[in-house]
Amino acid sequence: MSKLIYQKPPLQNIQQLYTSFNSPICEIDCGKKCRGSNPNDLPFCCDITQAIPALFNQEWDHLEKISDLWFPLNNPNGADHLDIPDGMVLRQCLGHTKCQRENRSLSCRQFPFFPYVSSNYEFLGLAFEWDFKDKCWLIDHADLVTVTYRQEFIECYDQMFIHYQDVFDNYQYHSELCREHYQQRGENFLVLHRNGKNYLIDPATEKKQRQP
Numbered sequence: 001m002s003k004l005i006y007q008k009p010p011l012q013n014i015q016q017l018y019t020s021f022n023s024p025i026c027e028i029d030c031g032k033k034c035r036g037s038n039p040n041d042l043p044f045c046c047d048i049t050q051a052i053p054a055l056f057n058q059e060w061d062h063l064e065k066i067s068d069l070w071f072p073l074n075n076p077n078g079a080d081h082l083d084i085p086d087g088m089v090l091r092q093c094l095g096h097t098k099c100q101r102e103n104r105s106l107s108c109r110q111f112p113f114f115p116y117v118s119s120n121y122e123f124l125g126l127a128f129e130w131d132f133k134d135k136c137w138l139i140d141h142a143d144l145v146t147v148t149y150r151q152e153f154i155e156c157y158d159q160m161f162i163h164y165q166d167v168f169d170n171y172q173y174h175s176e177l178c179r180e181h182y183q184q185r186g187e188n189f190l191v192l193h194r195n196g197k198n199y200l201i202d203p204a205t206e207k208k209q210r211q212p
């Protein structure tokens with residue numbers, strides 16, 4: 001008789017999710033490239049004054065048990081203006097000199113990307129967080145993003161979206177905001193597609209133009 005193999009949804013198996021989405025984003029330490037332009041002399045994505053990590057509730061439950069890396073925000077009032085999706089909490093870490101790579105949140109692992117969803121509900125690939133365009137050095141060096149990182153990112157969110165419609169909906173909405181942002185500026189934006197190629201997307205028509 002064959003056995004039923006039951007796989008827990010990713011958010012109930014955070015450790016497995018972290019293990020399978022753990023490769024460096026590129027082969028150099030991009031923090032050394034960006035911190036010089038941050039007055040706080042920190043990589044922008046690890047500077048709490050620039051980017052506040054949002055953790056899924058299940059991540060917080062897990063990380064709180066296994067590490068001392070994360071704690072509630074020191075100044076939660078400063079983050080009042082942020083629109084946090086249901087099921088997530090804002091947290092702060094010990095700082096980049098004390099980072100525990102294995103205990104980084106998903107938000108750390110995916111930065112500076114988010115899963116881009118087209119208006120016809122296709123998860124196409126990775127798009128950059130537009131608010132960091134003038135801060136994150138990597139945004140102008142997309143060619144350095146490794147194939148492995150791209151694959152792990154896509155597999156992670158494929159799994160998430162199968163199990164969590166609300167997570168998909170949140171990113172679908174975030175992608176809409178992305179298109180609005182670029183449409184207002186009359187600019188196209190880059191997507192690192194799940195097919196391994198890169199495309200500039202016209203935010204009005206969503207037509208794709210292949211990049212070299």
Ligand code: SF4
Nearest residue numbers: 030031034045136137
């Ligand atoms: S991902 Fe961007 S902001 Fe973060 S360390 Fe690299 S270049 Fe800096």
Ligand code: SF4
Nearest residue numbers: 046093095096099108
């Ligand atoms: S956990 Fe590490 S990668 Fe994430 S914000 Fe803190 S220092 Fe940066």
